[in-house]
Amino acid sequence: MKRILIFSGTTEGRQLADILDASGICADVCVATEYGHEVMTEGKYRNIHTGRLAEDEMKEFMQNGDYTAAVDATHPYAVLVSSNIRQAAEQVRLPYYRLRRTLQSAGEENNVIYAKSQQECVRALEQTTGNILLTTGSKELHCYCENETLKKRLFVRVLPGMESIEICHRNGITGKQIIAMQGPFSEEMNLALFHQYQIAHMVTKESGATGGFSEKISAAKKAGVSVYVIKNPEAENGEQKENLEEILKEIERLTGKEIRRKKMQVSLVGIGMGNTKLITEEVAERIRSADLLFGAKRLLDAVPAQWNLSARRLPYYLAKDILPYLETSVPQAVILFSGDTGFYSGAEKMVQALQERCDMEVSVCPGISSVSYLAARSGNSWQDAKIISLHGTDHMELLMEAVRTNRKVFVITSGVLDVREIGKRLLDCGLKETAVTVGYALSYPDEQIKTLSPEECIQLADEGLFTCLIQNKEIHETGKDADRKFLTHGLPDDAFCRDKVPMTKEEVRETAICKMQLKENSVVYDIGSGTGSIAVEMARLSKNLTVYAIERKPEAASLIEKNCEKFELSNVKVIRGEAPLALADLPVPTHAFIGGSNGSLMAILTDLYQKNPRMRVVVTAITLETVGAVSSILNEFPVEQEEIIQMSVGRAKKAGRYHLMQAENPVFILSFYFAGGAEQ
Incomplete structure (x- = not known):
């Protein structure tokens, strides 16, 4: 039976191997180290070969196997290995495909310095002082150890495999300088390492979402750490590269077999205002089973760590930031939204962005909005009220018009300044008899709900999250219609x-x-x-x-x-x-x-x-x-x-x-x- 040959060692390679195995397509997977073998689990339709191969060994390996194609899923910085695989495949006339990793850039941040090579980075670091966190792996470690003064400043983060640790020892890196951990690492973990080892500079490769690149950059910015980025060598060589879906289609064409693609489950969930007691059972279940959790930091902090200890937490809430992480197929991802997903939420735009992807199933789970919560706590209904948001908008005049013509108006605010301005505008518009029910820190332990006059609203001092209910007493007491604005023009x-x-x-x-x-x-x-x-x-x-x-x-x-x-x-x-x-x-x-x-x-x-x-x-x-x-x-x-x-x-x-x-x-x-x- 024809087989697929995969040169792996990356997350993307493992994903490809898993998909082929689930579809009954035979594959041989080559990994360089024992650690690579450990993380590449055995499958029913795949064999794993461990050990580094020279170009002639690769050629012999390809000739001895009954292969349909060779897929290069090695690291973007393994330039020599990729070159050997490509040349060997050309010599034996085996179709060759380079699996592309979605890369991320650090942009033009002030604390980021780009270097074209490890040697250029070493020369730049020699002009600095302070401890250095090296996150580029063990293979290029020797470049940084030739200068004894520089070597003493190094703290090296490598994979927890014997080969990586032995390389550290051979280069004179002592035990206290070795951080042997499996990534990727969260922003918080990076920050903790910066503080623990008093890091002044960090060296990283221009890797993608799977390498935790953005978390390194954001943590370094917060900690005031200079970042030295080794530029991706593949970005300039013009080599044709395919993404995972393109390679799967080619394998289908070559083998004549349909590949079963397991769609990623992406859930957009509303978590209410912050109190976990108000999170629905459905939302809690999605969070507990997630592999990735996205959301603003405030929302991520609201989800107890014990709910899901293994999920990777990423402080992103915009589609452009989230989509690169979804390029790497994980079973389940959850995106957190405050309040209810259908109420002044970014969930709708997120759904539109995600639905363009055919490799995922998107579902939306509602939450409890601050308006429904305040209505319940204050003993009011909200189906007969006007609802206006001042959060990030300039709708104050629209709000005043609504208060004049409606008995009840709920308002989402951006903070205490909005509440003060509401009080001032109510007085300016002659609406001093209105009652403003102010909900502060709703659902949190320091929650306060009180009814204020416009004058008292102006005096509010507490910063925080506010939702308000404005009731026009004149309409309420006279029994007039809820909307007093005529549908026709016609002023006397x-x-x-x-x-x-x-x-x-x-x-x-x-x-x-x-x-x-x-x-x-x-x-x-x-x-x-x-x-x-x-x-x-x-x-x-x-x-x-x-x-x-x-x-x-x-x-x-x-x-x-x-x-x-x-x-x-x-x-x-x-x-x-x-x-x-x-x-x-x-x-x-x-x-x-x-x-x-x-x-x-x-x-x-x-x-x-x-x-x-x-x-x-x-x-x-x-x-x-x-x-x-x-x-x-x-x-x-x-x-x-x-x-x-x-x-x-x-x-x-x-x-x-x-x-x-x-x-x-x-x-x-x-x-x-x-x-x-x-x-x-």
Whole structure:
């Protein structure tokens, strides 16, 4: 039966051998040392050969075996060995594949020095003082032992095999200088070694996730240890390399046998707020059976060590940092998320990133969110509440709008500064009768839940994690609907600050806004804005809509600003100036309302058409001459869906026991789309 020849000695080689054995594909695995044999367990369909082979011995080995292909899964730094394997395979015409390891870089950190070779690294270390932790293995140890002064500064971390320890002894490394341990090592373990041996410098290879490279770099940065990185020699030789999946496909093609790929089980789990008593049994079971645990340090610390003593804990929570570790097939990995995985969590994006991989099964386990916890502890429901997060966002104005119009609002905060700002904003908005239930350090031993006034929120001093429930007593006590915001626009005229500035009347205003046909993210010019009544009503429709109120009269522009402040609108930008010159630097509009042009209508429409030849325009006019002028001007532009309506509004005025109708001036509303080229 045809066999696969694997030159191993790495985690990736062991994984390949295990997959082939599980699929009934025969393989011979060559390892250099007895220790390599120990970690490469026997299999039903594989034989293990122990001992170093020269090139001619490799050639003879290949000729004597009935092999389909040779896979080089040796260490990336074993350049000579890889060269011998490749040349031997070429001589016997055996297909050769180089199994690629996913490497990691230390980037451009200030404490990292790159060296092209061991000799270059030695020369650099000779210019330093202080203890050195050597993590490059035993084979190149002799380079660092030629200088007696340098040798005395060394602490050497090697594999716990007799061969490695004998090499240390031959090079004059004493017992107290030898750290014989099997990696990879966590950041905490590296830090402990740095402190124990008072390390000033560390030497490492530019290895991948399986070699614990990133944990070395992060630990060194925290400890102030200089890092000397021996650059990967394979990165510059241009040799064709394949990843595990590519090699498996080639073996399937060569052998004609299907390889059963055991998918990695990746669980995204919510662990609540930190108290292990609130972690669900399902989540606890996943954690206990995990080989890898990922999460922010705070979350990793929340999981008791005794739950899983063998799992490797990695302080990463972004997909770009986690995915390299999942290149090495481990049976089960768990990614920790605070609270609930479906509530303001990074779990959704993580699922999307992981689902692109066909070699893993992804599952999501929910947890208890801080909102559901606070609701229960304070005796409130949360299904009828508005929920807003201030964590890493600028949603304070959105929060104030929600408090004004909802009986209950739950808030996720970034800390005590947010709670203080909430108290200040509530007072500024005239919401001093609101009650704020503040949950501090929820589920932890120092948990506090108390109800505060806005003034008391401002005085909070404790730093930490806060979740709040804001209750609007006015809505609660008067029994009004939970949401008091009207679904339609339509503010009365007397709601606006006006003075003597002309203003579009209410009925005309509402009809004109309907004719605008606004959308969620529209950019609107209100030209000749006057008091800003049109701008204000449009802006109130959606926080995602942006209105530029252009007004040439200073007193009118000041009124617009007052009205925007009165209605707490941040999406209206007041532009002091006369159109069309004042439009020059504004973003491209999608809509424009022209309530006054000061005789420059042709120039304004020309400018609008140049900015966006597909935009929507609405113009109001009082005189027939203006209507005629607009109609004439529109003949100069391609337009579509053109419409002209005339409104006559009568308003009743009470006179004693009677109501007399008083007519307002008739108003013309012209609306159309420019029908030019593509929208800019």
